[in-house]
Amino acid sequence: MxxxxxxxxxxxxxxxxxxxxxxxxxxxxxxxxxxxxxxxxxxxxxxxxxxxxxxxxxxxxxxxxxxxxxxxxxxxxxxxxxxxxxxxxxxxxxxxxxxxxxxxxxxxxxxxxxxxxxxLPEGEPVWETDAGLGPEPDPDAADPSAQPGVSGLPTVCDLRYPATALPFLRGETGPPRMSGWVRPRGEEPDVLFALLSGDILPPTVFNLDGRVGWAPTVQLTALLRGRPAPGWLRVDSRSRTVSGTQFDEDVTVVDSRGRTVCQARQLALAPLQR
Amino acid sequence: MxxxxxxxxxxxxxxxxxxxxxxxxxxxxxxxxxxxxxxxxxxxxxxxxxxxxxxxxxxxxxxxxxxxxxxxxxxxxxxxxxxxxxxxxxxxxxxxxxxxxxxxxxxxxxxxxxxxxxxLPEGEPVWETDAGLGPEPDPDAADPSAQPGVSGLPTVCDLRYPATALPFLRGETGPPRMSGWVRPRGEEPDVLFALLSGDILPPTVFNLDGRVGWAPTVQLTALLRGRPAPGWLRVDSRSRTVSGTQFDEDVTVVDSRGRTVCQARQLALAPLQR
Missing domain, CATH: 2.40.160.210 (Acyl-CoA thioesterase, double hotdog domain)
Incomplete structure (x- = not known):
């Protein structure tokens, strides 16, 4: 430290x-x-x-x-x-x-x-797509910082996952989608934290067949679309195509008012054991 | 020329x-x-x-x-x-x-x-999201090259629009979404044409209030995901957020087999008359 x-x-x-x-x-x-x-x-x-x-x-x-x-x-x-x-x-x-x-x-x-x-634009958007998650974590949302011996990101961000969002953690499989809520510890989110949140969830491909490992980002482009309001950010991540070793992750970060603050898409390589 | x-x-x-x-x-x-x-x-x-x-x-x-x-x-x-x-x-x-x-x-x-x-990966994807449009243009699709005095892109690409895809052309408004089919004239699409197709549709914001004009791209990132098969490419474009003068366009290009060949997202500025 x-x-x-x-x-x-x-x-x-x-x-x-x-x-x-x-x-x-x-x-x-x-x-x-x-x-x-x-x-x-x-x-x-x-x-x-x-x-x-x-x-x-x-x-x-x-x-x-x-x-x-x-x-x-x-x-x-x-x-x-x-x-x-x-x-x-x-x-x-x-x-x-x-x-x-x-x-x-x-x-x-x-x-x-x-x-x-x-x-960045201020005021009401002319057009805004609905956010998926609600503005606050569900009562039964999982808190990764509650795990014994936790280290890394859950110690510096507040993170919550919907109870069903991470089938790989239960040894199950599912579509390459994930979601969650995040905010920085000790302060409110700003536009730089919105940028960081575009890469905060685990790789979506972990859900596909339970392979967990190093999934390196190759290219990541994030658009920032507004200044986040105080409160939790909701994050939705989904892959459109997983082909060979290559997969995309399309991440949308929405603030507590329901406004999109970051749209991030990355090309990454599916897990290789290191 | x-x-x-x-x-x-x-x-x-x-x-x-x-x-x-x-x-x-x-x-x-x-x-x-x-x-x-x-x-x-x-x-x-x-x-x-x-x-x-x-x-x-x-x-x-x-x-x-x-x-x-x-x-x-x-x-x-x-x-x-x-x-x-x-x-x-x-x-x-x-x-x-x-x-x-x-x-x-x-x-x-x-x-x-x-x-x-x-x-680029070959073979069957592990995961692929459904394409929206069918693999061939609808029988009632509009052909912009059929307009009198047409110039520019419709003269060098085959382009077709679903009958309802471009409300702005009929003086109507609609959500900031567009779609169409495209292929190069005189040859089959390759990966470079898939890249080009990520920017082929008119700006989605034209539909919002009928304002038509110069909508300059600020940043555009395209991921290429596979080599297109012969035939038409289907293109879907939608904006998630239009706020102030800034809007995004998220474009997916799918080949005739239903495989995603390009994912392009741009940040652009809403039309200013020049």
Missing amino acids: SDTTVGTGRPFADAHVLTDLGDGRFRVALDDRWAIGSKAFGGLLMVLMAKAGLARLTADGAPALDPLAVSADFLRAPDLAPVELEAVPLKVGRTISSVAVRLLQDDRLMLHATVTAGV | SDTTVGTGRPFADAHVLTDLGDGRFRVALDDRWAIGSKAFGGLLMVLMAKAGLARLTADGAPALDPLAVSADFLRAPDLAPVELEAVPLKVGRTISSVAVRLLQDDRLMLHATVTAGV
């Missing part, structure tokens, strides 16, 4: 404090709590790249900016150790700006992202 | 012939048939960036590669004139390779893309 995260009670805010090295370069240590096993959690890496990109755009004189899209290639999986981020603007515009971000560990390129920035 | 496209009867194949300038640089002229008004059609720009990226990876010794994902920021809209493409590899791997591609016009960066490459 890194020094910066002790005692504030806001483990998400602490996890994305970047050290500015100047000239669009930043450093941060990856924490064993925001982790999947021995590797950094992809959702947090998305947040770090967004934050570095936005900081660089702001330094270049772009107006106050929200992330509108973050698109990343996961080239290699970072270890739980320091990483550096390098942000290079592609366009600073009046409405939309864009910046490329490289994430390196030991001078190796691990991820490459493009962050698209602008101003 | 460029010289290279006269007379072959395969306007799609002709449109993506790149001139190799060496060192990962390519040139191509944008054609007034693959156009939306006076600007280049985004779906073709995706194809050109994919092709340049794959050519560069092949030159760098990567094995035979298919596009698995193409993710692009549309920074500026290219005119119907020559463009240059510059491809720089990010990773050449055994399973997955990745390359960044810049598209320039008159030395200005117009688009930036990342192309993720690997080998």
Whole structure:
């Protein structure tokens, strides 16, 4: 556990404090709590790249900016150790700006992202699709932090799963769909936490035949669509096609008012035992 | 109309012939048939960036590669004139390779893309979601090339719309959804045409209130999921959220066998009169 995260009670805010090295370069240590096993959690890496990109755009004189899209290639999986981020603007515009971000560990390129920035819409949407889950966890929802010896994400986020959402945990199979509720511990969700939530659920393919293992993300693009209201975020994840070793995950994150705040889709590889 | 496209009867194949300038640089002229008004059609720009990226990876010794994902920021809209493409590899791997591609016009960066490459799965999917439309156009489907004075895309692709799919054309309103069938003229669809098809339908927001105009793409990520079988491709497009000037379009392209070949999602800006 890194020094910066002790005692504030806001483990998400602490996890994305970047050290500015100047000239669009930043450093941060990856924490064993925001982790999947021995590797950094992809959702947090998305947040770090967004934050570095936005900081660089702001330094270049772009107006106050929200992330509108973050698109990343996961080239290699970072270890739980320091990483550096390098942000290079592609366009600073009046409405939309864009910046490329490289994430390196030991001078190796691990991820490459493009962050698209602008101003998130406020007010009532003209059109909004119904959310699936209700705004609060069901009374019988499962809490993964209640497991003995739990570590990682359930210790830093509040997570709840509908009683029937994870058949693989009961040794059963089902369609490649999952859902749940999530919020950061000690603070209300913001747009960066909405981004992280686009990768928070276990891989949908775990349900298909119960194979559980490393399911690396290849490409993940998240659109941010609004600033989340206080309260739980509801997350729905489903695969359209699982073919050979390749599967998609299409994740929708809806806030407590019923508004879509993140749409994330990833191409990933079905579990290989490591 | 460029010289290279006269007379072959395969306007799609002709449109993506790149001139190799060496060192990962390519040139191509944008054609007034693959156009939306006076600007280049985004779906073709995706194809050109994919092709340049794959050519560069092949030159760098990567094995035979298919596009698995193409993710692009549309920074500026290219005119119907020559463009240059510059491809720089990010990773050449055994399973997955990745390359960044810049598209320039008159030395200005117009688009930036990342192309993720690997080998498309063959054989039966483990899981496949049902396609919406049937494999062939309905008998009463509308053919936009039958309009008097038609130009642009309907002259180079076969396109059909279900009779009820485009209420905006009848001065009516409806949900932000569209669908249709498409195939290239003079050849069977390939994976690059599947990529192009992820952006082939009119903007879904035209249906919401009948506003028709320039609806620029901001970010578009397409996943390629399989090699299309011969025949028509069926395309379904829907927006989840339309909020302020920002809307998403989630497009699924299914081949004649019922297999998903492309999943494309874009963030776009609602029509502004130009």
